[in-house]
Amino acid sequence: MNVAGLYNYWIVILLMMTGFYVVISSGNLVKKIIGLNLFQASVFILYISMGKVMNGAVPILREGVTTYSNPLPHVLILTAIVVGVATTALGLALVVRIREAYGSVEEDDIHRQDESL
């Protein structure tokens, strides 16, 4: 297996697992959203790097160029980035509301308050 040649995938996996770990392990609701962002960013890189064609040029029609990189994954991931931004915005809006209702953004605090009722 060509380990060095697959370095983009190693970066993707590293980022993905870091983000995933933060989502699971952190008790802070804002940090969870940050982890989620990291997790999504790794998928963006997966898509962006898969569009690269060996020796391919920028996908703009020019004379003398025969091989182009694939622009479609980039277009796809633009949509996914927008979705990611919307998710982050909604998530943070919910955190603000939670903070107004509970006075805390720590999961443990919130659980304790719910159980004491």
Added chain:
Amino acid sequence: MISAQLPALQVVVPLLAAPLCLVLHRPFAAWLLTFVVSGISLLVSVALLGQILEQGVIDYTFGGWAAPFGIAYHIDFANAYVLLIVTAISTVVSIFAKRSVASEIEAHSQGLFYTAWLLCLTGLLGITITGDAFNLFVFLEISSLSSYVLIAMGNDRKALTAAYQYLIMGTIGATFILIGIGLLYMLTGTLNMLDMAQRLVAVADSRTARTGFAFLTVGLGLKIALFPLHLWLPNAYAYAPSAVSAFLAATATKVAVYVLLRFMFSVFGIDFALGAMPLSTMLVVLGSVAVLSASTVAIFQHNLKRMLAYSSIAQIGYLVLGVSLATPAGLTATLLHLFNHALMKGALFLALGCIAWRLGSVRLGDLGGLGYRMPWTMGVFVIGGLSLIGLPLTAGFISKWYLVLAAVERGWWPVVLIIIAGSLLAVIYVWRVIETAYLGKTKEAVSGTEAPLSMLVPAWLLAIANLYFGMHTELSAGIASQAAMVLFGGQP
């Protein structure tokens, strides 16, 4: 002319109505628009089903771009059937929503509520109708984001944490689906599902295909709330506004199950999904555990919405058991239960919505003697409950019957036992409610008894549908078996 444009209208009408709803802002106008648009969507889906019955499949290309390059909608029996379920439930529940939402949500945010409702409907319809894998992801996120908003509008502060938890788990699920679609695109170079299916045949025996399949299955498992990925569901359904619980319980997980079926059968093909991958074994184990554990947990719930939410997880177990049988009969049972479960859960959640409207609570302890004070509401609950148990002459019986027959056909007797055990557990948790409502002590006299007609009528519509489809199965079972055949034929 317009009949050729129906596939686009199915999605575009609610999509355009959503911002209009935001502009209208007045609660009544927003509600009226939501109801009318749901009704139009229902008519469109009925018309589409009519076309499918005539010609089998509909292919619709956007902007005249041919299929593998442009985005194409591909409609056959399977998704026409799911479209019908989603639009019918949205229409019925939106009648109910008017009074229910007015009592649970402040007037100034009701316009926003209906906007989110229409967006959610758009997303669900888009997921179902599209023939393009990436398009599916986008619609999935539209429906998910709007359902987080809908859930967060519940009047308990726990609704916020429930929505947050759903957002985290839902986004992880959707990102897994995105990874799966990405890997499939790497392998096949196409996003059109039909095209993908053809190109996958040659490269199916690769690690990328298997990994992509695994990511898709786990991601969809989260969306379906398949045991053990169901943790977001009980709180989300318990604390959402009553109308939202009914709408989502009857449609959202159903659409996710449909997507799983579509990928398993139409894109990867049955040989790969249930032969080369050990999915059948996994599904039968997870489905059985879901049926038994969620039904048992439901027995101990005091909040009835939470009880029904756990019962939903158990019902998803039945759906998955049907798939794991890997026979046309099993798949028919799954699709049939998809339809029937939407009817029974819709009816039950609407009955709880009426109770919440009157009592402001859906705790079991507050229901004493309610059977005499709200006889019509409890009537709906009893019919829905009997259907959930699977008593003959109700819709629930038909789907359980098909499921048991399918399991017997494969000779999977333990599965038959699990289905029966699940029904017995359902008897316990439904009986607790009926016992309290009819035999329990009445609390102090509360003025006013029944819920208003605009809430009772939709609840009764679903209750009657439960009885009707328990006796006349031509429509539900007929289309379900056709859809199962289409999925099994390998032709999406």
